[in-house]
Amino acid sequence: MEKEIRLRVNDKEYPVRVEPGDLLMDVLREKLGLTGTKKGCGTGDCGACTVILDGRPVTSCLVLAQAAEDKPIQTVEGLERNGELHPLQQSFIKHGAVQCGYCTPGMLMTAKSILDQNPNPTEMEVRTGMAGNLCRCTGYVKIIDAILDTSRVMAKETL
Amino acid sequence: MAESYYCMGMITAYRKVNSITDALLALDQLENTRVIAGGTDLLLKLSSDLSPSIILIDITGVKQLGGIEVTDKGLRIGATTRMGDIARSNLLTGSLKMLAQGASVVGSTQIRNLATIGGNLCNASPSADTAAPLLALDAKVEIHSPKGIRIINLGDFFIGPGQTSLARDEILSAVLIPFQPNNASGIYIKHAARGAMCLAMVGVAAYCAHKDSGHVFRLALSAVAPTPIRASKAERLLNQAAKVDEQLIQKAAELAAKESEPINDVRASAKYRREMVSQLTARALREVDAGQSVVTKRI
Numbered sequence: 001m002e003k004e005i006r007l008r009v010n011d012k013e014y015p016v017r018v019e020p021g022d023l024l025m026d027v028l029r030e031k032l033g034l035t036g037t038k039k040g041c042g043t044g045d046c047g048a049c050t051v052i053l054d055g056r057p058v059t060s061c062l063v064l065a066q067a068a069e070d071k072p073i074q075t076v077e078g079l080e081r082n083g084e085l086h087p088l089q090q091s092f093i094k095h096g097a098v099q100c101g102y103c104t105p106g107m108l109m110t111a112k113s114i115l116d117q118n119p120n121p122t123e124m125e126v127r128t129g130m131a132g133n134l135c136r137c138t139g140y141v142k143i144i145d146a147i148l149d150t151s152r153v154m155a156k157e158t159l
Numbered sequence: 160m161a162e163s164y165y166c167m168g169m170i171t172a173y174r175k176v177n178s179i180t181d182a183l184l185a186l187d188q189l190e191n192t193r194v195i196a197g198g199t200d201l202l203l204k205l206s207s208d209l210s211p212s213i214i215l216i217d218i219t220g221v222k223q224l225g226g227i228e229v230t231d232k233g234l235r236i237g238a239t240t241r242m243g244d245i246a247r248s249n250l251l252t253g254s255l256k257m258l259a260q261g262a263s264v265v266g267s268t269q270i271r272n273l274a275t276i277g278g279n280l281c282n283a284s285p286s287a288d289t290a291a292p293l294l295a296l297d298a299k300v301e302i303h304s305p306k307g308i309r310i311i312n313l314g315d316f317f318i319g320p321g322q323t324s325l326a327r328d329e330i331l332s333a334v335l336i337p338f339q340p341n342n343a344s345g346i347y348i349k350h351a352a353r354g355a356m357c358l359a360m361v362g363v364a365a366y367c368a369h370k371d372s373g374h375v376f377r378l379a380l381s382a383v384a385p386t387p388i389r390a391s392k393a394e395r396l397l398n399q400a401a402k403v404d405e406q407l408i409q410k411a412a413e414l415a416a417k418e419s420e421p422i423n424d425v426r427a428s429a430k431y432r433r434e435m436v437s438q439l440t441a442r443a444l445r446e447v448d449a450g451q452s453v454v455t456k457r458i
Contacts, residue, residue: 001172020215021167043203044270045356056243056272062199063273066173067217110268131355132267 005069009034010078018065025049025060028075036076036105040134047133050106051075057113059132076105079112087157088112088150095146099137107133111147120151169205172214179223179303179332185216186328187305194218194330196239197273199266200282224277224332227251233337235301238277238330243268245276245289254345254366255296255336261288261347261364267356277331280316283323283386284358290317290387291364292347293334294379301333310335317386343368344447348439352426358382360427361435365443369450374403376447378411378440383419383432390415393440403448412441 007014009032016031025042028034028051037060040048044059051060052074079086088108091097098104107130114121114129121129126147135143172189176182186192195201195215205213218224218239225237227250234250245251246263265271265279265288279289280300290313298313305328313334316323325331339345347364351357362381367374376397381387393415400407421432 019168019170020173021170023167044199044266047267047269050269053272057269058272059269062197062202062270064167064170064173064195064198064202064215064217067175067195067198067219113268128355129268132269 003066005066007032007065007068007073008070009073009075011072016065020064020066022065023061024051024053024063024065024068024073027065028060028073034075034077038102038105040102040106045134046103047106047110048103050109050133052109052113055113055116057110057132074109074112076108079108086112087153088115088147091146091150091153092143095142095149097138097142097146103133103135103137107135107143111143111150114147115151115154120155121148123148167202167206169211169213170215171212173217174214175217175220177220177222179221179330182216182218182221182330183303183305183328185214186330189214192216196275196278197241198278199270199274200278200284218330219275224330230335233335236276236334236336238280238332238334239275240277242266242271242274242276242279242289246271253341254339254343254368257292257345257347257364257366258289258296258336261290261292261349261362264288264347264349264351264355270356276334280313280334281323281325281331283317283319283321285320285384285386286359286362286382287387288347288349288359288362288381291362291379291381292345293336294387294389295345295364295366295377296336296339297377298337299335300331301335302329303332304329308332314389320385339366340368340370342450344450346443346446346451348443350435350439358426361421361432361439362387363436363439363443365440365447367444367447367450373401374398374448376411376444378415378444380415380419380436380440382426383421383436385420388418390418390440392418397444405445408441408444408448411444412437415440 002017038048040046044062049060054071192214224239242262251259345366349359350361359382364379366377378390393411416437419436421429
């Protein structure tokens, strides 16, 4: 039975009709047209579908859309500010941390939440924090470099 | 709408409740209801079991079921407390840190932000990472039903792989951990193929409290029996000994290995698991005997 709910995504309110079993991942992509969030394994193992829900990164394939109602959601589309890419996005490009790009939105959202909680993480803290995001292309090194570099860049910007 | 990788069409209704009473009422009055919190195990189970129609009652909004608080008896951890919050909690001090350690190695960051301790226990995987630490802390569980509240030892809660003594009309509401001596130590070692996202092949939780009159050891094992277990024979050997030395630790470790009933599965063979119970138990006992409370090295 369909129900209308309100999803707050990237600081915008979206009224949307959902079935009880509809997953947040699918509602974002199919009903809100926000296809930046990717579908990987569908079982919470690969992290491609990662979004930030209520301030914490979660695998949206394991979140029912109705459970996410009225909670702030941030997707990769919400990273840019006034047409400018987020420092993380800029860093990923600079470091060559994007190959096919499929894992990238998930990587960015998890990385952003790590830096939000911990602006100066150690390499180990980044690796542990990112462990739920898989990449089949890059071998991870440049992704880790890009994240650590961003923390340095953002630290400089706040001085 | 395009189909997801797995079809959740069996979920015919979803309802958020604000109180335990409402949750129990829903379980009682409606057909085919299941309680959902984090959903990280349940949603996968529903899709793989090709369940018939099901109504989900979301209990994450029930205040009584959330949060960690200090009571006059010890610590009360609400069933819907997320793994991530348990991992980061500064109320888990001393030997209780091993519960934080267990919670911190469940899945991944994303999973830990959804998964709850109640779900971990009710899913009752023999390898559940919070189980061995809680058993070693002599934890109890609080269960609500229309008939009232019952509190039982965690050891009596698990009855088989994926099976608990929870009845259809009951909800696990909290985990209760009794106060431990300030000088007690606890450690949880998770032995798994990878550093994240893996189920344990072997889980060992060891506890030690030294007193003037002697010492108390507790030892719990996960992933090596139909349920998480206490290695009570090994404990008896340790607790009856006058002096703790390397020889005693080795003997206890071998006894723990004998007490385990591991199986061959996709993750490891029974033989390997039994050997690793012995190795990791010895390692864990050495650490807690020396007063260590945190695993300092990942295997």
